[in-house]
Amino acid sequence: MTRALAQQTDDTIRAAEVALVGVVQSLETEGVDATTLARVQTLLRLTVAKLPALDSVSFYDRKGHGIITSRTQITGSFSIPDRDYFKHHAGSQDRDMHIGSPVRSRTSGRWIMPVSRRVNQPNGFFAGVAVATIDLEYLQEFHNSFDLGRDGTIFLLSSRGKIIVRRPFSEAQINADASKGPVFQTYLNKGKEGSAVLTGYIDGIERMYSYQHLAHYPVIAASAVATMDVLADWRRETVRVLGAGAVLLAVLGLLGRKLIQLIGEREQAQRELRKAKTSLEKMNQSLERLTLLDSLTGLGNRRLFDTVLTEEFDRAKRTATFLALIMIDVDYFKRYNDLYGHPAGDACLQQLGETLMEAACRPGDVAVRYGGEEMAVLLPDTDVEGAVAMGERFRHAVLTRAIAHGGSPEDVVTVSIGAAACLPDQDDSSCKLLLQSADKALYAAKAGGRNQVCMAT
Ligand SMILES: Nc1nc2c(ncn2[C@@H]2O[C@H](COP(=O)(O)OP(=O)(O)OP(=O)(O)O)[C@@H](O)[C@H]2O)c(=O)[nH]1
CATH class of the missing domain: 3.30.70.270 (Reverse transcriptase/Diguanylate cyclase domain)
Structure with missing residues (x-):
């Protein structure tokens, strides 16, 4: 299950990255004139429509003001100069994709995970940031589709040990520091993939955890089933098997009793048959004797x-x-x-x-x-x-x-x-x-x- 979770998260982030590659390429090679921006905006809308995991893809200029977006409606502020990921790109020549901490979107009000890339001017100066936002609700829905029992959990951690999203969902947990938690510590000690029985530091429930670092991105996916739930399943199964065994034993016992009774009846019948045969033989002997005796005197005839x-x-x-x-x-x-x-x-x-x-x-x-x-x-x-x-x-x-x-x-x-x-x-x-x-x-x-x-x- 953790593998499926890691794979799905990896695929989702990759979708965002692919969307960004196209935007950055167009803006850097074709410039930011009105015609190009109009064409790219259309491309963004088409891309997001095909990728349900994405909340939006947008481009912000070097001051952090929104220029184009896949959104058709903007309700809040379309400006991000204060966002960490914007500051990161503004202050770094790094061209790699950046995965930011989850934030509540200013334009849609939804919880999102920003995936961004720096856009350069032809001279290499900072031209702005292209951002694809992954809808955390989309991830939650996928997480909720797993059957983990009453106290199971699923979560994604950043490679610094921050919670991205967790089931059961709680806003307070988003971005919470889990770097001292048992799962992250196990990850640090044991490596990219592993499993262990651990007690959750958030709710104190003992679970059987398994985690996996994503293949291409600095994210750790983890899932766990509560030990009690596993045991409850085991107990239910044991009771079912024992019940079936008891019924089987009872049936065998009844059949055995019936068999013993039948054997007893057969032996009784054989005894009676032997008795009847003996008395018949005796009668035959008497008859035989009678045919050899004289009835008047009792002497032989x-x-x-x-x-x-x-x-x-x-x-x-x-x-x-x-x-x-x-x-x-x-x-x-x-x-x-x-x-x-x-x-x-x-x-x-x-x-x-x-x-x-x-x-x-x-x-x-x-x-x-x-x-x-x-x-x-x-x-x-x-x-x-x-x-x-x-x-x-x-x-x-x-x-x-x-x-x-x-x-x-x-x-x-x-x-x-x-x-x-x-x-x-x-x-x-x-x-x-x-x-x-x-x-x-x-x-x-x-x-x-x-x-x-x-x-x-
Ligand atoms: N009551 C009775 N009489 C019988 C039986 N069998 C033979 N008798 C009789 O026995 C008699 C035999 O008579 P006989 O053969 O003349 O001889 P006997 O009168 O004994 O004379 P001796 O033999 O010469 O002494 C006959 O009258 C038969 O009817 C029987 O089962 N019961």
Whole structure:
């Protein structure tokens, strides 16, 4: 920003200088006769009309009286013998351009910065002064176009440390001596261009200043933003960023919570699914068991018997062990039904089933209802003697139950049992043969008078 300010000031003074070059050239080469003056005056008006920064361009004679001006109207005195810049040119042969201290124009009443040059007669004597005045209001308007915050400042200093114009504008500050001020002192110490955090000597406000000496003229341009304004901007930005961050965090937090909740719900659903699967498996197992059980006695059914018989036969073959089978048939059961009725017959079978399960005490023994009032027990790793012993145990258990049977010579329910066994890896045996042997033994028990155990021969 300070660079733009310096550039604009430089350009403005250059415009004034260019205007002066034309005037001085014409007056010195063509003289100051009425015709030349009239022509130059027209030129001045045209020039100033094109340069809004200029308040006026005028020519004063060697006594300081106004001769020609770009102004169309003159309200005050058109005479400057007492002005410093006039005295400077009157007393010096110097042909360079001179930048004077700001003054209030006598002809327009506006604050102006005079830029002037000496005009010589052909013999080199002093002929007068050509002055271009820069309108300070024009500079102020440009300065005011910068956004410097509430306490920002802009000013132009002469190379001797005098204030030319300052924002905020104050007449009292124009031409005030700022040579002891921090900016001018920094300029003296650090050189033509620089920046620093300084406390203004006029208002005591701490600012971040930057200054630059103009490229072609003895003027220093400076601008500054109050540290508090910078911090206020920073604070506002920080609050905005923190606010946005907080909102973002809150949104992330909510999303995270939702995610955790969803994960929890998913795990819960999976747990319930696992539970449902387990109970379904249990139900399937129960169903499976049910299909293998006899509903009346709770013993295994014929289907279970057929499966287990094959499995156990194969196992016995592999392990070279005996497999025994006992077949059990209730004696005079037709008479029992006839005497006590079919439901009583069922109840009797149930009691016999319980008795058989108690008697078949080894874990590997499989007791089934083979069909009707006939039952069977498969006895792995058991020879025929063991099977007979098991049969006897059951027969006694049935007698001990003492289920009354008016149709039996024993007056209680009795059973006949046939026992058979085989060594599958040696015998030329088969499941069918084992069944036939046990059946034959059972037939022998019946034929032998019932209530007895017969061993297959
Ligand atoms: N209550 C009932 N009776 C059955 C059941 N299954 C078969 N029975 C009966 O059992 C009887 C078997 O009779 P039989 O084969 O003549 O033999 P038994 O009368 O026991 O005579 P032996 O076997 O020679 O002592 C038949 O009357 C069948 O109806 C059943 O589930 N419940």
